[in-house]
Amino acid sequence: MMNRLRQILPFVLFPLVVVCAQGIMRATHTEFCLTQLTMAVYYAIVVMGLCLLMGYAGQVSLGHGAFFAIGGYTSAVLTTHNLAVFKDAAWAAWLQRAHVLAAKPDLYGNTAMTVSPWAAFLAAMLVTFLIALLIGYPALRLRGHYLAMATLGFGLIVSKMLLGSAITGSADGINGVPEWELVAGLTVTGKSAARVQNYYIACGLAFLLLLFLRNLVHSRVGRALQAIHDRETAANAMGINTAASKLKVFVLSALLASIAGVFFTHYTGGIGPSEAGVLKSTRYVALAAAGGMANLWGVTVMSIALNYLSLRGWFGSYDNAVFGAILILIIALAPEGPLKPLGLWLRRLLDLRPTSPASRITHHESRITSPASPNAERSPDHGTP
Numbered sequence: 145m146m147n148r149l150r151q152i153l154p155f156v157l158f159p160l161v162v163v164c165a166q167g168i169m170r171a172t173h174t175e176f177c178l179t180q181l182t183m184a185v186y187y188a189i190v191v192m193g194l195c196l197l198m199g200y201a202g203q204v205s206l207g208h209g210a211f212f213a214i215g216g217y218t219s220a221v222l223t224t225h226n227l228a229v230f231k232d233a234a235w236a237a238w239l240q241r242a243h244v245l246a247a248k249p250d251l252y253g254n255t256a257m258t259v260s261p262w263a264a265f266l267a268a269m270l271v272t273f274l275i276a277l278l279i280g281y282p283a284l285r286l287r288g289h290y291l292a293m294a295t296l297g298f299g300l301i302v303s304k305m306l307l308g309s310a311i312t313g314s315a316d317g318i319n320g321v322p323e324w325e326l327v328a329g330l331t332v333t334g335k336s337a338a339r340v341q342n343y344y345i346a347c348g349l350a351f352l353l354l355l356f357l358r359n360l361v362h363s364r365v366g367r368a369l370q371a372i373h374d375r376e377t378a379a380n381a382m383g384i385n386t387a388a389s390k391l392k393v394f395v396l397s398a399l400l401a402s403i404a405g406v407f408f409t410h411y412t413g414g415i416g417p418s419e420a421g422v423l424k425s426t427r428y429v430a431l432a433a434a435g436g437m438a439n440l441w442g443v444t445v446m447s448i449a450l451n452y453l454s455l456r457g458w459f460g461s462y463d464n465a466v467f468g469a470i471l472i473l474i475i476a477l478a479p480e481g482p483l484k485p486l487g488l489w490l491r492r493l494l495d496l497r498p499t500s501p502a503s504r505i506t507h508h509e510s511r512i513t514s515p516a517s518p519n520a521e522r523s524p525d526h527g528t529p
Contacts, residue, residue, distance in 0.1 A: 151358075154441050155351075155354075155355065155358075158347075158351055158354070159351065162343075162344070162347045162351075165181070166178065166340060166343060166344075175339060175340065176336075176339075177456065178339050178340060178342075178343040179334075179339060180452055180455035180456050181343060181448070181452050182339075182342055182343045182346045182411065183408065183411070183412070183451070183455055184447070184448045184449075184451035184452040184455060185343075185346040185347055185349075185350050185448055186346055186404045186407055186408040186411070187404065187408075187428075187447060187451045188350060188431075188443075188444050188447035188448045188451065189349070189350055189353060189400055189401070189403065189404035190208055190209075190211075190212055190400065190401040190404050190428050191428050191431045191432050191435070191443050191444070191447040192350075192353060192354065192357060192400060192440065192443060192444055192447075193208065193396070193397030193398070193399075193400030193401050194208055194397060194428055194429060194431075194432040194443075195357075195432050195435070195437065195438065195439070195440055195443040196357055196360070196361070196369075196393055196396065196397055196400075197393055197394060197397040198429070198432055198433075198437055199373075199432070199436075199437040199438030199439070199443075200361055200366060200369040200370055200373055200393070200438055201369045201372055201373060201389070201390050201393045201394075202372060202373035202376075203291060203390055203393070203394065204289075204291060204292045204295075204429065205291070205292070205295040205394070205397070205425075205429070206292050206295045206296040206299060206422070206425045206426060206429060207279070207295035207296065207298040207299040207302075207425055208295075208397065208398070208401045208425055208428050208429075209299055209401075209419060209420050209421060209422070209424035209425035209428060210298060210299040210301075210302035210303065210420045210425065211272055211275075211276065211398040211399075211401035211402050211405070212401045212402065212404055212405040212408075212419055212420070212424070213302060213303075213306060213405060213415065213417070213419045213420035214268070214271060214272050214275060214302065214402060214405065214420075215268040215269075215272055215401065215402030215403065215404070215405030215406045215409075216268075216405035216406060216408060216409035216415040216419060217306065217312055217318065217405075217409075217415060218264065218267055218268035218271050218272075218406075219261065219264040219265060219267075219268045219321070219405075219406045219409055219410065220318040220321045220409050220414065220415050221311060221312065221318065222258070222259035222263070222264040222267055223258050223259055223260075223261055223264045223321055223322050223410075224258060224318060224320055224321060224322075225258060225259075225311070226256045226257065226258060227245065227257045227258060227259075228254070228255060228256055228257045230257070231247075231255070231257050236257070240257075243260055243262070243263070244259065244260060244263040245257055245258070245259060245260065245263075246258060246259070246260040248322075258322075261322065261323075261324035261325070261332075261410060262324075264406075265324075265406050268402055268405070268406050269399060269402060269403070272398055272399055272401075272402035273395060273398075273399065275398075276394060276395040276398035276399070277391070277395060279294075279295070279298050280390075280391050280394040280395060280398075281391060282294075283295060283298075283394075285387065295425075296422065296425070299420065299421075299422055299425050300422065302420045303417060303420040303421055303422070306417040306420055307417050312417070314417075315417060316416070317414055317415055317416030317417060318414055318415055319413065319414040320413065320414065321409050321410055321412075321413050321414050321415070322410070323335070323410060324407075324410040326345070330345060332345060332407055332410040332411050333410070333411070333413075334411055334412055334413050342411055345407075346407070346411075349403075349407065350444065353400065353403075354440060354441075354444065357440055358440060361440070365389070368384045368389055369389060369393060371384060372384065372386050372389060372390065405419070423464075427467070430467075430468075430471050431443060431446060431447040431450060431451075432447075433471070433474075433475060434446045434450070434470070434471050434474045434475065435447060446474075450467065450470065454467065
């Protein structure tokens with residue numbers, strides 16, 4: 145019962161913390177900070193995918209910044225590139241009726257025709273899926289640092305291609321990405337009037353993905369991934385298709401990074417080549433390590449907190465140095481993430497709280513009368529079932 149409660153409690157606390165954070169900022173007249181907090185949540189989604197890949201499948205990727213950029217750039221290019229020269233074509237009229245293409249006035253009053261954000265989102269997912277398959281199929285047959293080197297090379301290629309391509313804006317990136325109307329009036333946009341709404345959109349997306357990943361890692365697939373992480377040869381001998389499982393997880397984590405990239409691009413109204421840089425990918429891996437690697441809530445909380453502080457400029461020009469120092473301290477003192485020792489400390493604190501004599505007698509009698517099972521797990525603190 146307690147184990148079940150511990151699994152459900154974070155999903156109850158998360159919405160409460162989200163609402164309380166917005167309420168505190170509203171009361172202190174600092175709602176402008178929600179902009180950076182929303183961006184930090186989108187970055188955390190990338191780290192959640194790395195948590196699944198590194199913490200459960202045991203694979204290290206230094207190319208997830210590239211997948212973030214692939215999703216963002218695909219959506220940005222399709223939603224800003226004017227296709228008005230094809231407006232008289234029959235296929236263009238058909239695509240307009242299917243809401244794949246959207247006509248809108250440009251800055252000069254002329255009619256511009258671009259791909260709709262929803263169609264661009266689906267195209268970004270398809271492109272990411274195909275590239276992740278192409279990269280993951282040969283790369284995941286490598287082990288150890290060779291896999292990290294392969295994904296690092298992929299990230300460098302994507303970064304250089306973005307810098308040298310005119311369609312992606314070269315070093316300037318792409319600006320003027322339109323807002324994205326989701327459903328029921330919810331719109332992904334960077335306008336200050338919709339700041340609170342977009343904060344809840346980002347947190348809602350992160351919450352749904354956390355729920356999905358939690359169910360995944362506690363399913364048969366998750367147990368297979370843990371077996372691969374612990375002993376890949378033994379898992380293969382037990383009938384688990386380790387190559388297919390690792391490839392599926394790699395593709396899924398790449399899609400999560402691409403989803404974050406698309407939402408981030410429409411929220412900020414643009415994207416630059418720095419999002420595909422090696423430093424970004426390295427930071428994602430570091431955040432996954434700082435949060436506990438296989439701890440979904442740990443990596444999410446640490447990623448949001450550290451990225452928010454960085455985006456707010458708390459560390460100034462020493463941002464990378466302070467970030468590295470925090471990472472070293474966390475890995476040295478709490479290699480499983482800071483949330484786990486905090487939870488153990490709170491549990492011990494609750495066990496040490498003063499109780500009435502009657503409750504102690506009742507607890508003692510229940511320990512005497514309850515039958516002990518030889519297979520029951522015993523608490524390290526009390527040795528009771």
